[in-house]
Amino acid sequence: MLNRRSLLASGAALLAAPSIVKAQTVVGVTSEEIKIGSIMPYSGPASAYGAIGRLQQAFFKGVNEAGGISGRRINFLSLDDGYQPPKTVEQTRRLVEQDRVAFLFNTLGTPGNTAIQRYVNQRKVPHLFLATGADKWADPQNFPWTIGYQPSxxxxxxxxxxxxxxxxxxxxxxxxxxxxxxxxxxxxxxxxxxxxxxxxxxxxxxxxxxxxxxxxxxxxxxxxxxxxxxxxxxxxxxxxxxxxxxxxxxxxxxxxxxxxxxxxxxxxxxxxxxxxxxxxxxxYLKEPTDPTWQADPGMQEWRAWMVKHMPDADQTDGNFVYSYGVSKCLMQVLTQCNGDFSRENVMKQATSLNNVAIPTLINGITVGTSASNFHPIRKMQLAKWDGKTWERFGGLIEGANV
Amino acid sequence: MNGFLHQVIAGIATGGIYASVALALVMIYQATHHVNFAQGEMATFSTYIALTLVNAGWPFWLAFLATVAISFCLGVMIERVLMRPVANASVLTHVGVFIGLVLVVSNLTGWVFDYTVKPFPTPFHDGPLLGGLISGHELGSTAVTLVVLGLVFLFFRYTRLGLAMRAAAYNPASARLVGVRVGWMLALGWGLAAAIGAIAGIMVAPVVFLEPNMMLGILLYAFAGALLGGIDNPGGAVIGGFAVGVIENLGGTYIVGTELKLTLALVIIIGVLLVRPAGLFGRVVLSRV
Structure with a gap:
């Protein structure tokens, strides 16, 4: 029977519920799994980039088959935004508020990430290794929870x-x-x-x-x-x-x-x-069609992985090379977390990468971050168009210190 | 001085693009008294059809003619299927249908032909002329635009069908009373506009490269050109298109900088329309009530 007392009681229970969840454990992490969210343009004008998300799904599946990370399996939720910022916002809210992911990884596109940057920083959700070349992701003063990946x-x-x-x-x-x-x-x-x-x-x-x-x-x-x-x-x-x-x-x-x-x-x-x-x-990436990388151990590792986990995929598509590298980079962060997947620690480890070698980066280019350096990759090698292909030449050049 | 001349020539070359699309806008306006926002997207779709035929090994001009014919049929079909049911609805309803058409055709194009940028072949000599300021293709396509302009002019001026179409657009009730089949005139207008759009697309694509949003900006400039010259006057619209091309180049280079060149072109157009609402060459229509 609905009376004033029961209404008050259920109301109080409702109010108390969120705090119970919060107190329970670290967001997005249980003793069995860690939830990671991502947003990709699987449809729409930029759908060619969907390849990046498809590789990541296969990648974390492979990680789980090999025993997961720190005793937990990775629950990777990769949603489609069709490269439309309003959709990106909607999907991000879903990941953060409904699915309650531990953090966001490799969300793609400058307009979409711009639309969600303020929100995820207010919520203090790590927003790691964005798939865009804009420079504004390196702004630790104003957006300490957002960090890019590729050279800007x-x-x-x-x-x-x-x-x-x-x-x-x-x-x-x-x-x-x-x-x-x-x-x-x-x-x-x-x-x-x-x-x-x-x-x-x-x-x-x-x-x-x-x-x-x-x-x-x-x-x-x-x-x-x-x-x-x-x-x-x-x-x-x-x-x-x-x-x-x-x-x-x-x-x-x-x-x-x-x-x-x-x-x-x-x-x-x-x-x-x-x-x-x-x-x-x-x-900064090894080009899969470049014959000089044929015998390169890093690319051989990538090819072997592709054959095993994505046998039908097109190995000339550079998106797969990119995606494999950034996924390896995330695994380094998770390994460094050493079982503590709280949002604070994930962000701390993502910004303390010390010259991490990634097999698909041009040899000599490494990933390095610190509390003040939010530019993970800062070196590149020049290449010249010879009428048929891009031919790399010269040494690695590093961006300026500003 | 040399730079000035170069900007004028480059402006005429770009203006030729606007002029060809402006003609399609004039066509649909003459036939229906509406401006079809989806004209650009429909033209892009037609251009992909042409590319598919050329890639299948058809000779260029045969593919060209086939595309024009297919586009004509598609245009008629769109009028019969989409516009006919709302023929008596308000203008806003039509605008809604046009906007829907933009989205549907544009996404359909991307879905069927994908979003990568594609080169498009030209039937003309493809080398640079005049030190690269204009290409053989740009001269050829300007010639094609002028031929189409001539045909449109002759059609409306000297054929009974053209007269009937104009009548159907200006005064459907009276036209119907004297025996013009107004419904079919509208469908014919849509078909012809789609056909002219296809020609424009095929002529534009070798210059700007083919991708689903190829006409996005061009339609805007073409619309401006058509209004400037007078949207009921094919010759005026073509001159307007060329004028917009030259104005934006000179304005962008010497007056306001590239960031504001579109704005400048539009301000000039508004200025002209304030003084001459029917456009520079438009006919002022007086109706007795």
Missing amino acids: YRTEAQIFTKYMLENDRNAKLGILYQNDDFGKDYIAGVRDVLGARFDAVVKTVSYEVTDATIDSQVVQLHGSGVDCLLTAATPKFAAQTIRKVHDIGWRPKMHFLTDVSISVGSVMNPAGPEKGVGILTAA
Whole structure:
């Protein structure tokens, strides 16, 4: 019978419930399992990246079959956001509030992660090794629970600028950039290295994603007298740039291309492979089609893993190389946790990685983090387009210290 | 000075893209008195059909004609299936259908043909001309745009069918009374607009590369060009398209910088429309009530 007393009692029980759960144990961790959440674009325009999530599901399944970590199995929940930020927010709330995961791992995409960064930091949920190249994930003062993974666009721009100055102290650089966070990271990186000389050395020109072509911008840069070019553009516009630069007879001394747009299939070949000869980019992963890695132990480990756990997957897809590496990196964090999977300790261990070797990173590049360094990978090697493939050359170059 | 000339030529080349899409907008407006927001997405879908045929080994111009014919049929079908049931509904309903069509066609394109950027072949000489400022393709496609413009003009001006279509759009009730089959005129208008859109897509794709969102920005500029020149005047719309291309280049380079060049182009258009609401070459329609 419903009366005032029973109503009060059940109300009190409801109010007390959350605190019981909280007091019970560390969030997302029981004596048998640890719950990890992730968000991937399994559908929609960026669905090619879904490969990353598929490998991770197979990876943690493999970990569980081999006995799990510290006596616990990994319950890996990887949800689809279709690369739409509102969906990312919805799925994140589900993972954090309903599934109550211990932490988030490798959530993909700059717009989606931007949408959830404040929320997960307010909730103090570790937001580890995001799959995006934006530089803003390294902001321990304001967002101590978020940390990136791959070299940021800004680091890449620093490396390009260092290389340019090494080869020609008096070079003048033109930057063609997409007018958003992605493009502006490159300007910031060049500025990091040039400092006060920036305005004297650099000419920047922007384009909008709604522009039909970048012809006007290329003509403008060419006319401004710069002799080197940095193209921070998404694939379609990068292909247009490569073609236009070639067609107007401009031969920049050095033409740097963001590693977002180095796909042979969707940039170099559409632009005309011969038109891009000599273009430079930077790499940190071992490219699965590069024959020089054929006998490399790291890549052999990856291939053996692929054959065993994902026999039907396409081994020329670089997403699998990336995903395997970042998953190994997470395992290092979990091993360092040594059984204490509280959110504080997970974050502490993720930011105390000491030169961790990852089999799929170019030899010599390691993962290193500290309480003040939220840039796990800071070195890259340059590569040159020879008309057929990207050929690596020279030593490793490290980003600037800012 | 050299830079100025280069910007003008590059602007004309880009303007040619806007002009070809603007023509498709004029077509649908003449036939239905609506502007179809999904025009760009439909054109992109048609372009993928053309690419599929070319990749299957068809000669370019045969694939071109087949695509135009297929697009015409698709356009008629869309009108019959989607627009017909809401023919008497308010304008807002139509806008809703157009927006839905944008989403459906765009996602369908991505789902069927995937999202990677693809090169598209050109039937014209593909080398750079004038020191790379314009390519053989850009000249060829401008010629194609002018031919289409001529055909559209002749069609509306000198054929009975064209006259009937205009009548059906301007005054459906009277047109029906004099024996014009208004419903079929609308379907025909959709078909022709889709066909012209397909031509525009095929001409644009070699320049900007083919991907599902190819027309996203272009449609905006084309719309601006059509309004500038007068959306009921095919010639005016083409000139408007070229003008927008040149204005945005010169404005972006010399006046406001690249960040504001779209804004500048739109401000100029609003300015023109304030003075001449029907566009530079549009006819002012007076209706007696």
